[in-house]
Amino acid sequence: xxxxxxxxxxxxxxxxxxxxxxxxxxxxxxxxxxxxxxxxxxxxxxxxxxxxxxxxxxxxxxxxxxxxxxxxxxxxxxxxxxxxxxxxxxxxxxxxxxxxxxxxxxxxxxxxxxxxxxxxxxxxxxxxxxxxxxxxxxxxxxxxxxxxxxxxxxxxxxxxxxxxxxxxxxxxxxxxxxxxxxxxxxxxxxxxxxxxxxxxxxxxxxxxxxxxxxxxxxxxxxxxxxxxxxxxxxxxxxxxxxxxxxxxxxxxxxxxxxxxxxxxxxxxxxxxxxxxxxxxxxxxxxxxxxxxxxxxxxxxxxxxxxxxxxxxxxxxxxxxxxxxxxxxxxxxxxxxxxxxxxxxxxxxxxxxxxxxxxxxxxxxxxxxxxxxxxxxxxxxxxxxxxxxxxxxxxxxxxxxxxxxxxxx
Numbered sequence: 001x002x003x004x005x006x007x008x009x010x011x012x013x014x015x016x017x018x019x020x021x022x023x024x025x026x027x028x029x030x031x032x033x034x035x036x037x038x039x040x041x042x043x044x045x046x047x048x049x050x051x052x053x054x055x056x057x058x059x060x061x062x063x064x065x066x067x068x069x070x071x072x073x074x075x076x077x078x079x080x081x082x083x084x085x086x087x088x089x090x091x092x093x094x095x096x097x098x099x100x101x102x103x104x105x106x107x108x109x110x111x112x113x114x115x116x117x118x119x120x121x122x123x124x125x126x127x128x129x130x131x132x133x134x135x136x137x138x139x140x141x142x143x144x145x146x147x148x149x150x151x152x153x154x155x156x157x158x159x160x161x162x163x164x165x166x167x168x169x170x171x172x173x174x175x176x177x178x179x180x181x182x183x184x185x186x187x188x189x190x191x192x193x194x195x196x197x198x199x200x201x202x203x204x205x206x207x208x209x210x211x212x213x214x215x216x217x218x219x220x221x222x223x224x225x226x227x228x229x230x231x232x233x234x235x236x237x238x239x240x241x242x243x244x245x246x247x248x249x250x251x252x253x254x255x256x257x258x259x260x261x262x263x264x265x266x267x268x269x270x271x272x273x274x275x276x277x278x279x280x281x282x283x284x285x286x287x288x289x290x291x292x293x294x295x296x297x298x299x300x301x302x303x304x305x306x307x308x309x310x311x312x313x314x315x316x317x318x319x320x321x322x323x324x325x326x327x328x329x330x331x332x333x334x335x336x337x338x339x340x341x342x343x344x345x346x347x348x349x350x351x352x353x354x355x356x357x358x359x360x361x362x363x364x365x366x367x368x369x370x371x372x373x374x375x376x377x378x379x380x381x382x383x384x385x386x387x388x389x390x391x392x393x394x395x396x397x398x399x400x401x402x403x404x405x406x407x408x
Contacts, residue, residue: 032115038130039338103143118152170265175397178267215260234380286404300394
């Protein structure tokens with residue numbers, strides 16, 4: 001029995017109810033049909049990974065339909081909860097390409113082809129967001145000439161902001177898997193095991209350990225498992241460090257940022273090392289980093305905003321004399337696969353970016369993400385960990401210790 005249909009499964013999510021909640025919002029906004037194209041929307045509604053260009057069509061009532069590239073349609077139909085007859089594969093043949101196939105399907109749902117069709121448009125700094133392209137918009141607009149296309153992505157954004165129990169449990173399991181990857185690497189580095197080891201080897205070793213635990217994918221679109229050693233750990237703003245063939249060197253720092261996927265829930269945690277015995281100066285940097293991470297986690301709770309938290313943390317780092325080394329950002333958003341970046345809704349001063357004054361609510365889930373960078377000393381640390389916001393605290397999902405370990 002699929003977890004989507006077994007209400008006793010800890011990872012159960014009531015997807016039919018999610019569709020009904022979307023349809024209720026569609027009715028409020030006078031939307032007759034919703035055409036979803038973003039990866040976050042597909043994950044949240046279908047419970048299936050859709051790596052090819054894909055769409056979901058949600059009528060005013062009843063079962064949605066999924067459209068994906070024909071080579072992956074059978075697999076998506078097997079993974080998703082919706083009826084097999086409602087999963088379609090598009091192909092570059094007469095009447096079967098994605099524009100014609102979907103347009104004809106939508107016309108059948110509209111009265112005389114007339115009505116309001118909700119679409120997903122906008123911009124993102126996240127590459128596989130999935131907003132309609134300019135060309136796709138033009139083609140759908142022409143094919144649905146008697147309908148009005150209305151940007152309606154906020155329907156999904158609002159409904160997916162607060163996480164249900166099944167989603168939270170998926171993230172917890174993904175974080176458990178990440179912790180296994182870190183422990184395996186920690187043991188491998190000991191007693192000179194790091195000698196001759198490359199960043200790419202670390203990425204593969206942790207990936208294998210997590211796969212054995214059930215991880216489906218190293219989900220990050222910024223390089224899978226991100227590994228940095230030496231000067232690469234201190235790259236300012238270097239929150240994307242795909243592993244290179246660089247070998248570990250004694251006296252240098254090492255940052256290990258690994259990712260797991262469990263039922264579209266995401267595990268993401270960074271741990272930091274010194275290779276060999278650290279100097280007093282290196283330990284000073286490490287203590288600064290550990291202390292600000294602890295304070296950040298202690299400060300997160302419902303009612304605080306990204307800007308308020310950042311102000312408090314930067315004041316602390318300034319008092320301690322290391323503010324020059326802190327990148328002044330402390331989080332990024334998270335949801336099921338494809339919902340990786342933006343926090344909150346599109347209601348801030350910069351369209352389609354996080355609203356810095358977004359007020360966190362109970363059961364929001366985000367990544368506590370921090371970077372300490374000292375490029376002049378070829379040194380830096382990163383912390384990433386999914387957290388659940390509670391009324392008076394936050395809950396870190398990765399339980400791996402917070403430390404900068406020295407391995408000899």
